[in-house]
Amino acid sequence: MVKHVVLFKLKETLSVSEKSEIIASFKDAIERLPSKIDFIRHIEVGGNINPSESFDIALYSEFDNLEDVSCYAVNPDHVAAAGIIKPYIASRTCVDYEY
Secondary structure (H helix, E strand, O other): OOOEEEEEEEOOOOOHHHHHHHHHHHHHHHOOOOOOOOOOOOOOEEEEEOOOOOOOOOEEEEEHHHHHHHHHHHOOHHHHHHHOOHEEEEEEEEEEEEE
C-alpha cells in the first residue's frame, strides 16, 4: 500500500474568506473522486487550523501501489478537481511512501 500526502500553500494575496471558499470547493471535489476512480482506497482533504504553520491544505490518500498514484495524477476527474486550486497555489510538496 502507498500513502500519498500533499501539502499546499495558497497565495498570500487571498483573503481568509477566499481561502476558506477555495479549500471547501477543493475538499468537496477531491472527496467525491472515489466514486469516479475505483482504485482510490481512501482520500481526505483538510484545511490547516494551526495559524503558526505555513501550509494551508493537506491531502491524504491511500492506493495499492505507486502505479495507481501515477494513474490518479493524470485521471481527468482528478485533473479537474486539482484545477480548482491550481491558480491559487503558491507552493506544493508531496511525499509518497509504502506502509
